[in-house]
Amino acid sequence: MRKVVVWRSAMIPASETFIRNQADALSRWTPVYLGATKTRSTLARDTDITLFRSQRDPDFLRLRLFGSSPALRRALAAQQPDLVHAHFGGDGWLISGESARTGIPLVVTLHGHDVTRQPASPGAKGIRHRHNLRTVFGRASILVAVSEVIRQRAIGWGADPAKVRVHHTGVPIPAGIPDGPKRWDVAFVGRFVEKKGADDLLAALATLDAKAVFVGDGPLLAEMRDVARELRVDATFLGARPADEVYRVLASSRLLAAPSRTAADGDSEGLPTTVVEAMALGLPVVATRHSGIPEAVADGRTGLLSDERDREALAANLRKLLDDPDLRTSFGTAGRARAGAEFDVVAQSRRLEDVYDEVTGQRE
Structure with a gap:
């Protein structure tokens, strides 16, 4: 079997189950996980290869400054x-120099902030991000965008349109839907950062009689706990949880809310994996028309969409689904079918292997 190095400089944050799921589902290629530093998380494995003990390692500093190590x-x-498959544009740049020097072709997946917030940053930081991004655009054989919106952003920053492919990462599709009591009405899964819109969700929940559960961590977690108390929202904050526990929480909820939005600094989603994970479990989704979300959620068929930051519309959509069990069942059934047909990680990873084959065939 051919071998692909899966590169993520921080190996590997708990929020990036999509990287593990995708590479673990490869069947014709053997993945080797390679990173710069090890991140303590539920996704870390002893078999991961990391190069540096800390970010202060001089060789890692050299890599970040000059792209060589x-x-x-x-x-x-x-x-x-x-082949090398790097995730995120910045990490793609980190490995692109050594990949080029050793003659190993490179595929880079673009996920969101790498082609939204980072290159739009002001001053010297933005100049550096744009330079590095255009460099990796030139060095990569194929650029994989997780949604059409991300593809267009990459092209806007100078990527060759012929190089940029939309490929949905995919999620595991369970054989059946867990049958059990619903402990929560509304589930939110994600990092507590501005683009996730947790404050919009809390404001909407404050107008409803609903129990909510929030899974994840991040810099805004403490603030969101305070907001929930101030608004008297019945909300449980579980913090970061392993993937199997996240699935159990979703299965114990009536719907998923994903009120994503563009942050003030331009940070945007690609296509939130949790949206598709919820669909795979038969949950309807209440979300926003943000980035790649409409590529997964069919408005009026598998969920309900509203404009970003429209808290009244978000509350109305939540209320509509919570008040109508038959509509929830209908949306959930359609969403599970859509997830299985278009986002099955096994099928999507086989399609990714076709891209790998194409790239290495070009090499030969």
Whole structure:
């Protein structure tokens, strides 16, 4: 079997189950997980290969400043992969120099903030992000965008349209839907950052008689707990949880809310994985018309969409589904069918392997 190095500089945050699920589902290619530093998370594995003990390592500093690292070069030489697949544009740039020097073709997946917030940053930081992004655009054989919106953003920053492919990462599709009592009315799963819109959800929930559960961590978690108390929202905050527990929480909820929005600094989603995970479990979704969400959620068939930051419309959509069990069942059934047909991680990873085959065929 051919070998692909899956590169993520921080190996690997708990919120990035999509990277694990995708690579673990490969059948014709063997993934080797390679990173710069190890992140303590529920996704970390002893088999992950990391190069540096900390971000203060001089060789890691050299990699971040100049895009070169003897340690990374040695690791690639030792693994002898047929391909490198990097996640996020910035990480793609980090490995692109050594990938080019060793003659290993590179595929880079663009997820969201790497082609929204980062290159739009002001001053020297933005100049550097744009330079690095355009460099990796040139070095990569294929650029994978997780949604059409992200594809267009990449092209807007200078990517060759012929190189940029939309590929939905996919999620595991359970064989059946867990049958059990519903503990919560509304579930939210995601990092507590501005673009996730947790404050919009709390404001909407304050107008409803509903029990909500929030899964995830992030810099705004403490603030959102305070907002929930101030608004007297019946909300349970569970913090970050392993993937299997997240699935149990979703299965114990009546619907998923994903009120994503563009942050003040331009940060945007690609296509939130939790939206598709909820659909795979037969949950209807209440979300916003943000980035790639409408590529997954069919408004009026698998969920209800509203404009970003429209708290009244968000509350109305939540109320409509919570008040109508038959509509929830109808949307949930249609959503599960859509997830299975278009977002099954096994089928999507096979399509990704076709891209790998194409790239290495070009190499030969």
